[in-house]
Amino acid sequence: MQFYSRVVENDVKALLSDLVEVLPRFAGTTVLVTGAGGFLMSYIVETLLAWNETGSGDACRVIALDNFKTGVPERLAHLEALPNFRLVRHDISDPLDLDEPVDWIVHGASIASPTVYRQYPLETISANVDGTRHLLELARRSLTRGMIVMSTSEIYGDPHPDFIPTPEDYRGYVSCTGPRACYDESKRMAETLAVTHHRLFGTPIKLVRPFNVYGPGLRLDDRRVLPDFMTCVLEDRPIELLSDGAPTRSFCYVSDAIALMMRTLASDFAGDAINTGNDEVEISMRDLAEAVSRTGASVLGRAPIAVRYQASEDSDYLVDNPQRRCPDLSRARHLFPDWSPKVGLEDGLSRLIQHLVEKNGIRIPVSAEV
Ligand SMILES: NC(=O)c1ccc[n+]([C@@H]2O[C@H](COP(=O)([O-])OP(=O)(O)OC[C@H]3O[C@@H](n4cnc5c(N)ncnc54)[C@H](O)[C@@H]3O)[C@@H](O)[C@H]2O)c1
Numbered sequence: 010m011q012f013y014s015r016v017v018e019n020d021v022k023a024l025l026s027d028l029v030e031v032l033p034r035f036a037g038t039t040v041l042v043t044g045a046g047g048f049l050m051s052y053i054v055e056t057l058l059a060w061n062e063t064g065s066g067d068a069c070r071v072i073a074l075d076n077f078k079t080g081v082p083e084r085l086a087h088l089e090a091l092p093n094f095r096l097v098r099h100d101i102s103d104p105l106d107l108d109e110p111v112d113w114i115v116h117g118a119s120i121a122s123p124t125v126y127r128q129y130p131l132e133t134i135s136a137n138v139d140g141t142r143h144l145l146e147l148a149r150r151s152l153t154r155g156m157i158v159m160s161t162s163e164i165y166g167d168p169h170p171d172f173i174p175t176p177e178d179y180r181g182y183v184s185c186t187g188p189r190a191c192y193d194e195s196k197r198m199a200e201t202l203a204v205t206h207h208r209l210f211g212t213p214i215k216l217v218r219p220f221n222v223y224g225p226g227l228r229l230d231d232r233r234v235l236p237d238f239m240t241c242v243l244e245d246r247p248i249e250l251l252s253d254g255a256p257t258r259s260f261c262y263v264s265d266a267i268a269l270m271m272r273t274l275a276s277d278f279a280g281d282a283i284n285t286g287n288d289e290v291e292i293s294m295r296d297l298a299e300a301v302s303r304t305g306a307s308v309l310g311r312a313p314i315a316v317r318y319q320a321s322e323d324s325d326y327l328v329d330n331p332q333r334r335c336p337d338l339s340r341a342r343h344l345f346p347d348w349s350p351k352v353g354l355e356d357g358l359s360r361l362i363q364h365l366v367e368k369n370g371i372r373i374p375v376s377a378e379v
Pocket residue numbers: 043044045046047048049050074075076077078079080081099100101102116117118119120121122135136140159160161162218219220221222223227228
């Protein structure tokens with residue numbers, strides 16, 4: 010089987026061995042993944058299809074749905090010839106009438122970048138509210154065994170300092186009218202719809218709340234912080250921080266998040282939320298910029314790029330932007346004692362840069378290859 014890149018191949022192979030007890034649950038079943046052309050969901054698609062190749066059980070059929078609003082068809086192109094792969098181009102804001110049964114659903118379709126969701130607020134609300142409702146109806150009709158609704162750490166808003174690290178039962182400090190509300194509030198409504206279906210119909214929904222997941226497949230132009238920093242590294246120009254660099258985030262490498270999400274999907278856990286992230290690497294934007302500069306220099310064999318500070322021209326850029334974000338992962342660790350984040354920040358950044366080097370055809374000096 011072909012993989013999207015060498016780094017993705019290594020990540021997926023590591024996931025296959027980490028999930029050796031989990032993936033057989035999907036044998037002989039059909040998994041619908043929405044937002045499959047995007048960063049996170051494409052990793053799930055690729056992992057399930059790679060498991061089929063191991064011959065460890067009856068094949069899992071994967072239906073990959075996307076309208077390619079922000080995802081790209083090229084992310085899935087190398088999988089299209091595989092026998093258990095089906096691509097459905099569809100806007101999940103519209104009702105979905107699939108002509109085959111579905112056993113599992115992972116609903117990841119949404120605009121996820123703050124800059125892009127502020128450009129398309131109604132589409133963002135619709136994917137999260139109407140899209141979730143359509144998929145919950147499908148889950149109910151098809152007696153789905155498990156359904157992940159991709160929520161977000163943004164539903165906590167800008168948490169009170171006493172609630173950082175933030176546990177799942179923190180109720181949030183969120184603006185319902187600010188520039189980010191189209192995303193934060195529609196994710197909150199998606200959660201409400203899902204738990205309502207769980208209460209009324211017993212639908213086994215699982216609310217996954219990721220905290221800043223990064224890795225190969227993030228679009229460089231989607232204006233999230235790491236893609237912006239990575240673009241500077243690739244173009245060998247200074248990183249310009251659009252704040253004083255003090256806000257913190259906890260970055261989780263994609264394979265650690267997928268390892269937890271697949272365990273969550275396959276488990277009996279239902280009707281509640283689970284934080285998904287890395288609680289060991291809360292870092293300020295200033296230190297992140299320095300780490301990216303250092304790692305870029307080491308992978309590319311160049312001098313580290315400079316880090317500068319300047320104000321954003323976009324007056325809404327930092328409105329309602331949380332100052333600190335770090336997950337409390339007690340629930341994840343309690344439910345899945347065999348899971349913990351494995352990939353440290355510099356390792357993850359190095360993998361991401363190596364992936365970008367491969368995809369962008371950048372030549373690096375032999376002495377710098379890692
Ligand atoms: N990456 C993170 O750190 C993070 C953090 C919090 C939440 N999430 C959530 O996880 C999910 C995946 O995020 P991602 O980072 O992979 O984003 P992404 O932008 O890479 O992927 C989202 C995908 O959804 C598709 N999509 C958007 N609207 C759609 C619609 N109406 N119908 C069908 N497809 C549609 C896009 O084309 C894209 O392929 C999203 O729901 C996002 O809100 C991600």
